[in-house]
Amino acid sequence: MTPTATLMLERSAQHFVDGQYLPGNGARVAIIDPATEAEIGSYAEAIEAEMEQAIALANQAQKGWWALSALERADALHRVADRLGELSAQVGECLTREMGKPYREAEWEAGASASAFRYYAELARQEHGRVAGPAIAGQLHMTIKEPLGTVVSIVPYNFPVLLFGWQAAASLAAGNAIIVKPSELTSLTLLLVMQAFDHLPAGLVQCLTGGANVGRHLVAHPHTHAVAFTGSVPAGQAVAQSAALRFKPVLIEASGNDPFIVMPSSPVEIVARGAAFAAFLNCGQVCTSAERFYVHEDVYDRFVSALAAEARKLRIGNGLECVDIGPMASARERARVENIVARAVEQGARIVCGGKRPADREQGWFFEPTVLEVSHAMDIMHGECFGPLAPVCKVRSLDEAIALANDSEFGLGANIYTENLAEAMRAVNEIESGIVWVNTPLNDNDCVPFGGRKMTGQGRELGIEGLEQFRRSKMVMIAPQAIDDPEWFPYPDDEAFPATQQ
Structure with a gap:
């Protein structure tokens, strides 16, 4: 057993409250490694008393945090970034064991998170409002x-x-406290991340584990003041409705169904590699995964063949091995993806490659990267697949591709591969999404806002917009001395209603 695996057992059924790890008093639920199906730890369902304590401590700590200078807060957030770098290997191993993604992807997350902390540490220090002409x-x-x-x-x-x-960096930079409720599948990972905040005031950053009931209580509580949520549409709607009762600001990223357009001017072999990454990264469990491919008829056959070849090359296995694709995060998720594929075949889709569980993996929730030939009318093109699926649809023109791309309830991201500038500009201006990637799929930038339109949700992460998500504006007017104002009482008689004037 590795040191990280041992630590995962030690942190099992704990919460991080008031700057320390405390045993949870609620029911324990087993955590299962999706690659081996072995029990690797447990999480505790937070009870009401634990949540009340955490909320009270958070509000107390927030006042002290806001009383510090902007420079002191920035220095503290830079230290968080340093600690995340130091913890990246440990946190990455834990994440791979909990949800299955390849270690390379899991270890990367802490460094990417650290980058956001460095960005917001400095942004909040230099952007604190504005002076208007009086x-x-x-x-x-x-x-x-x-x-x-x-x-x-x-x-x-x-x-x-x-x-x-992303959320903690912006929240803390803006002067808030934060309480995180992780997914039941990755509770231990977030508990290990809490080590990065151990130098901050106790109670400023806390972690309570549990299921939907814990989330509901925290969202509805009168002494929490904003919500940042990522999850399903129904859950996001429930969060928004609950928060609305107290007019709490909400950041909601609910779902994506991102189109990926391929035009004849693009180099098909390179595009196929980018498409494989966009579709199969993290076993397709990415909100911005390419989930609908619209390929021009002039390059359609070449693209399908090239994408299938890329999919067949991908190594499938335990994320702690030398692999490209790990398992789905749970048995339920794999069963859901299997049902999507079965329905597509029933509607006439052709499986080009994949479409089944790997024959050499008896244990674990693995599913092969799958390329299908489909029509736009099929169900697979109109919901979030959230799995290793690449359904490809032939189109005759850019007009048709954009029209089909926009024929969705969701509007998170969109991709287009073209080396025709006019086509690229049309896609940027006409596709109904919060993000458009031209020849560069799935990249992020701390300085640029991330978020979507339509049923994807509301609000933005990253950029100045991400900081504004967790701040409020206050109007201030200062007169240098107290003097009479001509607007005060009594009003002049000659300004009264004319009929009353003598």
């Missing part, structure tokens, strides 16, 4: 930015370290 001569009129209070972060299993890092 409406009254001699006065100072300005807008200052203040924290919301205590933020509730509910993060999914697919990128728990990265997504929590």
Whole structure:
């Protein structure tokens, strides 16, 4: 057993509250390694008393955090980034054991999260409001930015370290406290991440594990002040409805169904490699996965053949081995993907490669990277697959590709491969999504906002927009001295309603 595996057992059924790991008092639930189906630990269902304690501590710690100077907060957040770098190997191994992704992908998350902390540490230090031209001569009129209070972060299993890092970095930089409720599948990973915050005021960053009931309590509580949620559409709608009762700001990223357009001007072999990455990264369990391929008829056959060849090359196995693709995160997720494929075949789809469990893997929730030839009308093109599936549809023109790309309830990301500038500009301007990648799929930038449209959700992470998500604006007007104002009482008689004037 590795040191990390031992630590996972030690952290099992604990919460991180008031700057320390404490045993949970609620029911324990087993955590299963999706590659081996072995029990590797457990999480505890947080009970109401534990949640009440954490919320009270968070609100107390937030006041002290906001009382610090912006430079002191920035220095502390840079130290968080340092600690995340130091913990990346340990956290990466834990994440691979909990949800299955290849170690390379899992270890990367802590470093990417650290980058967000460095960005927001400096952004919040230099961006604190603005001074306006005064409406009254001699006065100072300005807008200052203040924290919301205590933020509730509910993060999914697919990128728990990265997504929590984005939210925590912006929240803390803005002056808030934060309580994270991780996915039941990656609870231990977030508990290990809490080590990166051990130098911050106790209670400022806390982790409570559990299921939907824990999330509901934290969201609805009168003393939490904002919510950042990533998950399904129904759960996101429930979060928004609950938060709306108290007018809490919400950041919701619910689902994606991202199109990937391929035009004849693009180099097919390179595009096929990019497409394989966009479709099969993290076994397709990515909100911005390419899930609908619209390929121009002039290159369609070559692309399908090349993409299938790339899919067949991918090594499938335990994420702690030398592999490209790990298992699905749970047996339920694999069964869901199998049902999607079965339905597509029933509707007339042709499986080019994959479409089944690997023959050489008796244990674990593995599923082969799958390329299918489909039509746009099939169900597989109209919901979030969230698995290693690449359904490919032939189109006759860019007009048709854009129209089909927009024929979706979701609008998170979109990809187009073209070396025709006019086509690229049309895609950027006409595709209904929050993100458009031209010849560079699935990349992020701390400085640029991430988020979607339509049923994907609301709000933005990253960029200045991500910081604003966790701040409120206050109007301030300062007169240099107290003097009479001509607007005060009594009003002049000659300004009264004309009929009353003598």
